[in-house]
Amino acid sequence: MEYEFTLKFAIPGTNADELVDRLGAAGCTDALVGTGQPARIALNFTREANSAMTAIVSALEDSRKAIPEARLLEITPDFVGLSDVAELVEVTRQNMRKLMLKHAATFPSAVHEGSSAVWHLFPVLRWLKDHAHYSVPQPLLDVAHIAMQINLVKESKELERGVQREISELVA
Secondary structure (H helix, E strand, O other): OEEEEEEEEEOOOOOHHHHHHHHHHOOOOOEEEEOOOOOEEEEEEEEEOOOHHHHHHHHHHHHHHHOOOOEEEEEEOOEEOHHHHHHHHOOOHHHHHHHHHHOOOOOOOOOEOOOOOEEEHHHHHHHHHHOOOOOOOHHHHHHHHHHHHHHHHHHHOOOOHHHHHHHHHHHO
């Protein structure tokens, strides 16, 4: 099955042409390389694999071989606004907003609320599939699930152990 996702890395000042050559040699020939931001690189993969986990893990391993000094920032798709979700499921933003407001009790909670709310994509897609009976492609659902899990693990590693224990007890 084919899985689409993006790995975003912080990189030290490295020549972009050199990076592209190194990525190709390491097996990342199935990625489009974006170097538009200074000290950042985005690798947009379309990878064939038996599972989303296998696709993402193999892409991470290949990327690390090519750029060992890179620091993973984020795997997408994960953090999204309503417009992003609407585009993915091919409806209008207004339609998504109506669904969210009409089903406020069951619609997934945003991870950030404010003038621009942000959700993890996976719970929203799962909700759309299970509660609103939308057709959500399984590869997208799988990639969103694995991306969220890896991003959460990555972020949790930045917590101090004592703080992590104390917070775990509060949110259980």
